[in-house]
Amino acid sequence: MIRAVGIHLEEIIDLVNDFDKILLAGCDGCVTVCEAGGLKETKVLGSALRLHFTQAGQNKMIDETTLTRQCDKEYVGLLRDMIDNYDAVVSLACGAGVQFVVDMYKDKVVFPGVDTCFIGVTEERGWYTERCQACGRCILADTGGICPIARCSKRMLNGPCGGSEAGKCEVSPEMPCGWQLIYDRLKTLGQLDRFENPVDPKDWTTSRDGGIRKIMREDLRI
Amino acid sequence: MRLQYPPDVRIIQVPCTGKVDILHLLTAFEEGADGVFVAGCLEGDCHFIEGNLRAKQRVKRVKEILEQVGLGSDRVEMFNLSAGQGGRFAEIVREMDQKIRELGPSPIRLAKVKSTGSRVEVAA
Numbered sequence: 531m532i533r534a535v536g537i538h539l540e541e542i543i544d545l546v547n548d549f550d551k552i553l554l555a556g557c558d559g560c561v562t563v564c565e566a567g568g569l570k571e572t573k574v575l576g577s578a579l580r581l582h583f584t585q586a587g588q589n590k591m592i593d594e595t596t597l598t599r600q601c602d603k604e605y606v607g608l609l610r611d612m613i614d615n616y617d618a619v620v621s622l623a624c625g626a627g628v629q630f631v632v633d634m635y636k637d638k639v640v641f642p643g644v645d646t647c648f649i650g651v652t653e654e655r656g657w658y659t660e661r662c663q664a665c666g667r668c669i670l671a672d673t674g675g676i677c678p679i680a681r682c683s684k685r686m687l688n689g690p691c692g693g694s695e696a697g698k699c700e701v702s703p704e705m706p707c708g709w710q711l712i713y714d715r716l717k718t719l720g721q722l723d724r725f726e727n728p729v730d731p732k733d734w735t736t737s738r739d740g741g742i743r744k745i746m747r748e749d750l751r752i
Numbered sequence: 753m754r755l756q757y758p759p760d761v762r763i764i765q766v767p768c769t770g771k772v773d774i775l776h777l778l779t780a781f782e783e784g785a786d787g788v789f790v791a792g793c794l795e796g797d798c799h800f801i802e803g804n805l806r807a808k809q810r811v812k813r814v815k816e817i818l819e820q821v822g823l824g825s826d827r828v829e830m831f832n833l834s835a836g837q838g839g840r841f842a843e844i845v846r847e848m849d850q851k852i853r854e855l856g857p858s859p860i861r862l863a864k865v866k867s868t869g870s871r872v873e874v875a876a
Contacts, residue, residue, distance in 0.1 A: 539820040570775065574817070577778035582821035584782075585859035 531651075532560040532624045533658040534567060534644040542575065542620060543582055545641045549590075549618040552579070554643065555609065555631065556596035557623035564658055567622030567644045569596045575622070575643065591616075600627025606634050613638060649680075666736025666743060672724065674715035679732075681708030687729045755842040758849040769793070769830075770803025777814045777828060784861035787827045787852035791841065794832045804832060826855060 546552050554572050562568030576594040583590045595612070597605040600623035613619065613635055621628040622643035632640045648660040663680045669687075670677055679685045683693075683701045689709030693700030697710045716722050734740070766772055769792035780788045790811055792804035808830055815825035829848060833840045 539817065543821075570773075574774055574778065577775065577782055578817045578821050581778065581781055581818070581823060581860060584863045585822055587863060 531563055531649065532626075532646060533564045533648055533650045533660075534561050534624055534646045535564075536566050536571060536575070536622075536644050537642065539575070539578055539582075542641070542643060543579065546579065546590075546618055546620060549616075549639070551591040551616045551618075552593075553609075553613065553616040553619045554579075554592065554594045555600070555619055555621045555623070556594065557600045557621075557627050558596050559599045559601070559623070559627075561623055561627075561644055562596075564652070565656070567624075569594075572596055572622050572643075575620070597623075600624075600630055603630070603634065606630050609635065663737075665732075665734070666740075667733055669729075669732070672729065673712045674719060674721065674724075676708065676712045676715055678708050678712060681706075681711065683708075687732055753838045755838055757842040757845040760849070761845055768798065768800050768803035769807035770798070770800055772807050772810060774810050774814055774817075777811070778817065781818070781823065781827070781858065781860055784858055784864060786858045786861065787829075787848060787855070789829045789831060789844070789848050791831050791833060791844065794834050797834065823859065824855070826851065827858070 554576050556562070556567050556569055556572030558568060561571075565571060572594045576592050579590075579592050583592070593616070595609075597608060599605050600621060606627075609619075609631070616638075618639040618641065619631060619635075620641045620643040621631050623631075624644070625642065625646040628640060628642045631638075647658075649662040649664060650658045650660045653659055660680050662677060663685075665679050669679070678687060678689060682689050683699050683705070684691060686709065690707050690713070691709075694707040694710055697707055699705040699707045713722075713725075716724050736743070769790050772790055777788055777790075790807050792807050793799070795804060795808075798804045811828055811830040814828050818827060819825040831844045833844065
């Protein structure tokens, strides 16, 4: 799932300072799971903003809501009945959600409430690590199910590099070398012959190099 | 034990401080509390293993938030004591009461011109 962290409170205070009626819109999807932009985080932000503006003598209307998802029109559309009551919206969804609110309510000021970080997993509650960079052409079948694009600091296709030492990446002593992980995994699987042949350069046109991406599934469209 | 402690304290009982949420603490301030303290069991003595440790983290987070919104982090505290330490409880209430009196009334309450009649909220 997408992982995000809340934007620093003081930054959000600055963003909404000039507005009197503010809607905080959380998302029940990924940002709820990583506890960055769900109902609870939205209510905490609302409470914090009310405390700030009340003690500063500023009377603002700050309300909270959450949508099942902010990346689907059906749910973002549910804001239609209430959004005109507000001068600005802070969306605590991922960057996609924020932009979808902008798309659907073109005359409304919309601010992001979280920093969208990566596609990752929950190691433990409050500890998330990256697993996928959505490059658009999965190579996990060739690398023992461990992605060198997401887990090698250099995104190398033929690693490890000289910066790999004792299983760690030169970037940080705590960071596992992605290619060491791949090597260990392929060794376990008895597939070390994979290292006999260098891999050809990756086609990055399916990633950001190909411009803005879209998926068109004719089988799902009427 | 007939221990004396300041009367302007409202005790809110919860089964374990692990039940105390960031939102509970923030809401108390929104409602006009001058200060809040969470009284948890001694660390290592939680019946639910880590309830008081969770509360400690949440109080720490609320301190950060209060600092960022301009109320100051000193209005919320966490103390650890056992159910057998009634004397210590009274001492903590006096300590907290004194500290909050020095900080003065909550700017939120002043701004709202609303008196709740209590100066210090306690979650135990």
